[in-house]
Amino acid sequence: MAKLIVSGAGGRMGRLIVAIIAREKQHQLAGALEAPSAPFIGQDAGELAGVGKLGVSVVEDYATLAQPDTVTLDFTNAEASLQHLGIASEKRAAIVIGSTGFTPEMESRAQSLAQRTRTVIAPNMSVGVNVLMKITAEVAKILSSFDAEVLEIHHNTKVDAPSGTALALGRLIAEARGLDFKSNAVFGREGITGVRQPPTIAVFGLRAGDAVGDHTVYFGGQGERLELTHRAQSRESLARGALRAAQWVERQPPGLYSMRDVLGL
Numbered sequence: 560m561a562k563l564i565v566s567g568a569g570g571r572m573g574r575l576i577v578a579i580i581a582r583e584k585q586h587q588l589a590g591a592l593e594a595p596s597a598p599f600i601g602q603d604a605g606e607l608a609g610v611g612k613l614g615v616s617v618v619e620d621y622a623t624l625a626q627p628d629t630v631t632l633d634f635t636n637a638e639a640s641l642q643h644l645g646i647a648s649e650k651r652a653a654i655v656i657g658s659t660g661f662t663p664e665m666e667s668r669a670q671s672l673a674q675r676t677r678t679v680i681a682p683n684m685s686v687g688v689n690v691l692m693k694i695t696a697e698v699a700k701i702l703s704s705f706d707a708e709v710l711e712i713h714h715n716t717k718v719d720a721p722s723g724t725a726l727a728l729g730r731l732i733a734e735a736r737g738l739d740f741k742s743n744a745v746f747g748r749e750g751i752t753g754v755r756q757p758p759t760i761a762v763f764g765l766r767a768g769d770a771v772g773d774h775t776v777y778f779g780g781q782g783e784r785l786e787l788t789h790r791a792q793s794r795e796s797l798a799r800g801a802l803r804a805a806q807w808v809e810r811q812p813p814g815l816y817s818m819r820d821v822l823g824l
Contacts, residue, residue: 560585560586560587561586561587561630561805561806561809562586562587562589562626562628562629562630563576563580563586563587563588563589563590563629563630563631563632563802563805564589564590564591564592564621564624564625564629564630564631564632564652565577565580565588565590565591565592565604565631565632566592566593566621566631566632566633566634566635566639566640566643567592567593567633567634567635567639568591568592568593568599568604568607568608568617569593569597569598569599569607569617570634570635571794572634572657572794572797572798573591573593573608573634574607574608574609575608575794575795575798576632576634576798576801576802577591577604577605577607577608577610577613578608578609578610579795579798579799579802580802581605581608581610581611581613582610585802586802586805586806588604588605588613588615589615589624589629590615590618590624590629591604591607591615591616591617591618592617592618592619592621592624592631592643593617593618593619594619594635594639595619597617597619599617600617600618600619601616601617601618602616602617603615603616603617604616604617621642621643621646622646622650625646625647625650625652626650626652627650627651627652629652629653630652630653630654630655630677630805630808630809631643631647631652631653631654631655632655632657632801632802632805633654633655633656633657633658634657634658634797634801635658636658636660636718637658637659637660637661637662637665638665639658640656640658640669641661641665641668641669641672643656644656644669644672644673644678645672647676647678648672648673648675648676648678649675650676651675651676651813652676653676653677653678653805653808653809654676654677654678654679655678655679655681655684655801655804655805655808656669656678656679656680656681657681657682657683657684657797657801659682659719659722659723659724660718660719660723661723670815673814673815674813674814674815675813676813677808677809677811677812677813677814677816678808678814678815678816679804679805679807679808679815679816679817679818679820679821680815680816680817681800681804681817681818682722682723682724682726682727683722683723683724683727683772683797683800683818684797684800684801684803684804684818685789685791685796685797685800686796686799686800686803686818686822687789687791687796688724688774688789688791689800689818689819689822689824690822690824691728691774691776691787691789692727692728692731692819692824693819693824694787695728695731695732695776695787696731696732696734696735697735698776698778698785698787699731699732699735699736699778700735700736702778702780702785703736704757704780705778705779705780705785706755706757706777706778706779706780707732707760707776707777707778707779708760708761708762708763708776708777708779709721709725709728709729709732709760709761709762709763709774709775709776709777710725710763710765710774710775710777711724711725711762711763711764711765711772711773711774711775712764712765712766712767712770712772712773713764713765713766713770713771713772714766714767714768714769714770714771715766715767715768715769717766720764720766721746721762721763721764722764722772722774724772724774725762725763725764725774726762728762728774728776729744729760729762732760732776733760736758738758738760740760743758743759743760744759744760744761744762745759745760745761745762746761746762746763747763748761771791771792771793771794772790772791773788773789773790773791774788774789775787775788775789776788800818803821803822804818804821807821808821
């Protein structure tokens with residue numbers, strides 16, 4: 560039974576993960592973490608998640624929770640996740656990070672820290688999305704002459720765009736075609752843009768309502784178009800993927816892993 564720490568315990572994902580842990584009892588809730596400014600500090604994590612008292616209070620000091628036999632599930636933000644990864648690497652605590660919005664400098668720092676402990680970092684922990692990623696890379700290589708575009712839609716409170724998953728899909732297409740994603744990525748079109756240049760890979764983000772997260776990859780050829788779509792119907796797909804990652808990574812040697820490693824894809 561994995562000893563889990565839920566970081567961002569007061570958020571939507573954090574509460575959902577706590578609720579699943581409480582209902583299914585396959586894991587042990589060992590700690591709950593929130594930002595010092597959060598109004599949830601001191602509250603019982605179970606009551607906060609709507610599943611009754613669990614005897615685990617929400618705290619702000621991660622260093623007091625992280626231990627070598629714990630796995631942290633972190634769905635906060637890029638800055639907080641990087642801080643938590645630094646502490647986890649010092650404490651040799653396993654950590655699963657689902658936050659997005661990392662800058663290139665933050666990504667480089669995260670990759671360095673992750674090598675010191677057992678770490679999974681994934682922009683999307685849904686099993687279906689990670690199958691989409693594998694298929695996208697394969698199709699991008701097979702349909703190398705087709706134009707490739709990525710479109711995503713998320714709820715109106717998501718603060719980064721395009722989504723980390725959409726960017727990951729764009730990078731996979733570029734890698735499959737031997738391209739540098741940064742120099743070939745397009746993030747907006749307006750006015751007289753001219754003819755589309757074949758190497759480019761456009762990634763667009765929409766924000767509307769309460770959409771959990773849809774991602775579509777378009778491969779356009781002459782006289783035909785292939786569309787690969789994944790739609791998240793609830794955040795439970797992400798929460799269950801994160802729990803699966805936590806169970807897997809606690810048995811691994813130190814290093815940085817992806818959800819594709821977790822799923823054996």
